[in-house]
Amino acid sequence: MASIALVTSSFWPRPGGVEEHVRRLAVELSRRGHRVAVWSVDRGDDTSGVESAVPDVRVRYLPAPLPTRSLGGVGRFATALPAAWRAWARAARDDAPDLLHVQCYGPNGPWATALAAARRRPLVVGVHGETQGDADAVFDTSALQRRALRTSLARAAAVTACSRHAAADLARFGHDPRRVVVVGNGVELDEPSGPPPPGLPQRYLLALGRVDRVKGFDLLVRAYARAAGAGDLADDLHLVCGGDGPERAAVQELAHHLGVASRTHWTGSLDRGAVVAVMDRAEALVVPSRAEAFGIVVLEAMRAGVPVLATRRGGVPELVQDGVNGLLVDPEDTDRFATALGDVTEPGSRQRLAAAGHRTAVAHTWTAVTDRVEQVYRDVLTTVETHEAAT
Structure with a gap:
């Protein structure tokens, strides 16, 4: 069994596809005996109740400041950098992941890449369509974020994408789509219903x-x-x-x-x-x-x-x-x-x-999704072990 850090751009209590994907994957990996931690970007949300959302999974909310081109932005980043790096290093020390898997590339991506390099741990980059479907069009407007993604993709031991369409867009960031493993979303077939919102029409x-x-x-x-x-x-x-x-x-x-x-x-x-x-x-x-x-x-x-x-x-x-x-x-x-x-x-x-x-x-259960992700992890960790044995 492996120790996995799922490094996501957003998580509980925010709703959304990426948040649900990471939650379901974390729970299923943990159920299979892996030690799982979710590291999300700290966005100042009220995170009370997260323990019930992902039982037996450690969840951390980490600062992820990024520089901007303005002088003030560079100064704020320099001021925030030491404390942020200590938080990430503490997470790596306490959770001791064998592998880091970025989920939806945002501020989490550059920080996970830097930490993986510093700790000599393999990095998996997972994209969920953010290079095309981001509401702020960050990959069209930010040269820094485009460069960061290029760097992460070049250093990644494996790359996953939620669809072939999302994988194809990585070509403009220098990554061959043919080397991307498509891992789609899943669904829980017997997810329980709760109270409906009030005022629904017939x-x-x-x-x-x-x-x-x-x-x-x-x-x-x-x-x-x-x-x-x-x-x-x-x-x-x-x-x-x-x-x-x-x-x-x-x-x-x-x-x-x-x-x-x-x-x-x-x-x-x-x-x-x-x-x-x-x-x-x-x-x-x-x-x-x-x-x-x-x-x-x-x-x-x-x-x-x-x-x-x-x-x-x-x-x-x-x-x-x-x-x-x-x-x-x-x-x-x-x-x-x-x-x-x-x-x-x-x-x-x-x-x-x-x-x-x-x-x-x-045919698209979370069990099937996790099977595919586990195979990616096995391939990556086997390659690492083989390389370490050879050296």
């Missing part, structure tokens, strides 16, 4: 995620308004948006402007039990992202027997076969998107897509 289409430009909630509202205005949707079929984020107020104003505010409902952020509950009751899940590396909510809908209408931009087509186990659409094609909203809720189509989707979900 029938609704559902969208879940962070409400930012990348996730495309504005595109969904436009298509929903077009379909409702054309009579393609039943009058009692509402739209429920689960999540929160910087674009929420703007999208709510758009719904008001388009005349569908009374049929559009906002739940705010949801815990895991509420996600299951709101999904179980949905007529269909809609994923309108402008870019989506994988889309863990797609699997959650399939598990629930809910048909999926999703973006064809990104890695979702690796999971969803258009017309077979879901429908795919370009979310910026408002007319086609509106038509597809009617198609996915047509009774015959809905039943057929839901049944095929459920069969897909069964």
Whole structure:
């Protein structure tokens, strides 16, 4: 058994695909006898209750300052550097990982890379689509972060990605996509439901995620308004948006402007039990992202027997076969998107897509995901042991 540090850009209590991926992976690896620690970037959140989210797993929240090009930014980084490095070194000493696995490259990436080099431990870099789908477009705007990712990829003993689409984008950072191991997301087939959020309509289409430009909630509202205005949707079929984020107020104003505010409902952020509950009751899940590396909510809908209408931009087509186990659409094609909203809720189509989707979900359990990750770790650690024996 190995000692593993999962070094993630974000974790509990923040909701999201990366956070759920790391949590599930940590619990499953620990169950198999590995000693697992989760090291997340300290973002100042209230982290009380984390012990119940990941039992038997040590969780640390570490400072991860990064320099900027401004003189003030360099000065602040220099001031914060010694204490931050001591925190990372203390984590390495106490948890003694045999291997560090970066999960979603952000401020965690350069720090994990530096620590792995200092401690002479192998580094695995795992990307989850952040090079394309980051709401702040950091890899397009920050030369420092692009250089840091290039360095980490060059030093990594292995690289994982949540989809072939996410892997392909690493070519622009100097890494051969053919050397990337694709490790997708998973789903717990019997995840328990909790209380649903209050005020749910009787029938609704559902969208879940962070409400930012990348996730495309504005595109969904436009298509929903077009379909409702054309009579393609039943009058009692509402739209429920689960999540929160910087674009929420703007999208709510758009719904008001388009005349569908009374049929559009906002739940705010949801815990895991509420996600299951709101999904179980949905007529269909809609994923309108402008870019989506994988889309863990797609699997959650399939598990629930809910048909999926999703973006064809990104890695979702690796999971969803258009017309077979879901429908795919370009979310910026408002007319086609509106038509597809009617198609996915047509009774015959809905039943057929839901049944095929459920069969897909069964093949994507967290057990299968962890099997794949464990094989990466075995290969990396075997290579290290062979090299040490030879020298």
